[in-house]
Amino acid sequence: MSIVNLINHTNGSMMPEYYKKLAEEDMKERIRRIKKKYGEKLFIPGHHYQKDEVIQFADATGDSLQLAQVAQQNKKAEYIVFCGVHFMAETADMLTAKEQVVVLPDMRAGCSMADMANMRQTNRAWEELTKRFGDTIIPLTYVNSTAEIKAFTGRNGGAAVTSSNAKHILTWALTQKERILFLPDQHLGRNTAYDLGIPLSRMAVWDPIEEELLYDGDLQDVKVILWKGHCSVHEKFTVSNIKNVKERDPGINVIVHPECTHEVVMLSDFSGSTKKIIDTISKAEPGSKWAIGTEMNLVQRIIKRHPDKQIESLNPDMCPCLTMNRIDLPHLLWSLEQIDKGEPAGVIKVEEAVAKDAVASLNRMLGIS
Numbered sequence: 127m128s129i130v131n132l133i134n135h136t137n138g139s140m141m142p143e144y145y146k147k148l149a150e151e152d153m154k155e156r157i158r159r160i161k162k163k164y165g166e167k168l169f170i171p172g173h174h175y176q177k178d179e180v181i182q183f184a185d186a187t188g189d190s191l192q193l194a195q196v197a198q199q200n201k202k203a204e205y206i207v208f209c210g211v212h213f214m215a216e217t218a219d220m221l222t223a224k225e226q227v228v229v230l231p232d233m234r235a236g237c238s239m240a241d242m243a244n245m246r247q248t249n250r251a252w253e254e255l256t257k258r259f260g261d262t263i264i265p266l267t268y269v270n271s272t273a274e275i276k277a278f279t280g281r282n283g284g285a286a287v288t289s290s291n292a293k294h295i296l297t298w299a300l301t302q303k304e305r306i307l308f309l310p311d312q313h314l315g316r317n318t319a320y321d322l323g324i325p326l327s328r329m330a331v332w333d334p335i336e337e338e339l340l341y342d343g344d345l346q347d348v349k350v351i352l353w354k355g356h357c358s359v360h361e362k363f364t365v366s367n368i369k370n371v372k373e374r375d376p377g378i379n380v381i382v383h384p385e386c387t388h389e390v391v392m393l394s395d396f397s398g399s400t401k402k403i404i405d406t407i408s409k410a411e412p413g414s415k416w417a418i419g420t421e422m423n424l425v426q427r428i429i430k431r432h433p434d435k436q437i438e439s440l441n442p443d444m445c446p447c448l449t450m451n452r453i454d455l456p457h458l459l460w461s462l463e464q465i466d467k468g469e470p471a472g473v474i475k476v477e478e479a480v481a482k483d484a485v486a487s488l489n490r491m492l493g494i495s
């Protein structure tokens with residue numbers, strides 16, 4: 127569901143203004159009280175891109191794969207208050223039992239990348255691509271996509287993918303069919319396929335707006351079809367950013383998220399999921415120097431955690447992911463108090479028919495991870 131649709135579906139379940147005026151300590155105290163009252167009946171997963179003010183209350187933090195796994199394993203929580211974005215809460219809803227209620231503290235916390243592939247566009251693409259390539263394509267979707275797109279991949283023998291298992295899943299997919307359609311992030315698709323030894327010359331791009339396949343060579347050579355979508359946060363890291371930090375400081379290590387462009391990933395020393403970025407820097411030598419190309423809340427947290435290392439954002443003018451940032455202390459408190467009142471707001475419930483195929487796609491991914 128797009129961000130505009132999300133807002134239209136909030137049915138008045140928007141946080142009252144007065145929460146924004148509360149004192150920080152008051153909010154923290156009220157959150158602590160509710161967490162204590164509910165104990166294991168309440169579970170708060172938090173993605174690494176969330177603000178510190180929210181992360182301090184998370185029962186589990188992680189990258190997209192870890193958060194999907196912890197949601198699936200949690201059998202005790204009656205309420206899961208998901209501090210992340212909409213597609214993550216949808217995934218948690220689909221991987222948990224029917225009676226477990228998943229809540230997103232602000233329904234406006236969508237993901238612009240997930241909005242770059244809708245079902246109308248995907249059906250058109252599939253029609254055109256299967257006309258050209260016949261039954262030779264397996265669809266894969268980055269988890270940063272709607273439940274409908276995950277269901278489409280599930281129905282067609284494909285799977286979901288996260289940045290930490292993309293290599294595994296693409297390897298598996300190529301044992302199933304001759305070629306892959308990768309939605310919606312062209313960069314993760316391109317970077318992963320290249321890592322597996324597939325040359326750029328064998329990758330085509332599907333433009334869902336123009337409804338055209340961008341490819342110069344012989345169609346029979348196409349191994350991967352990349353959906354023309356991207357993350358607007360990660361596209362802001364550039365080749366000049368890398369050249370600048372390396373020129374200033376040749377000893378600096380550059381680590382970026384694979385949602386960055388291929389040119390940026392190629393020039394970097396390391397790339398990987400948010401978990402890989404955190405782990406790599408934790409294990410690095412004291413005194414080592416790092417420039418990180420990922421979302422700003424996480425970069426700032428890593429900087430604070432490692433005063434013994436010299437760490438900076440690869441792009442000094444970076445800002446946080448605006449939709450991730452919608453979840454803040456007032457929204458977390460409001461969401462918990464609505465649960466406590468017996469009127470949970472921002473409940474995420476994927477309809478049964480969609481969930482059935484989307485879960486097939488997610489389970490294939492989790493089985494291979």
Ligand code: 13P
Nearest residue numbers: 189190191288289399400
């Ligand atoms: P990971 O935490 O899985 O690396 O994903 C990053 C991201 O962009 C989530 O939206």
Ligand code: SF4
Nearest residue numbers: 237238239357359447
């Ligand atoms: Fe979506 Fe990019 Fe924000 Fe991740 S960082 S939630 S991919 S917009």
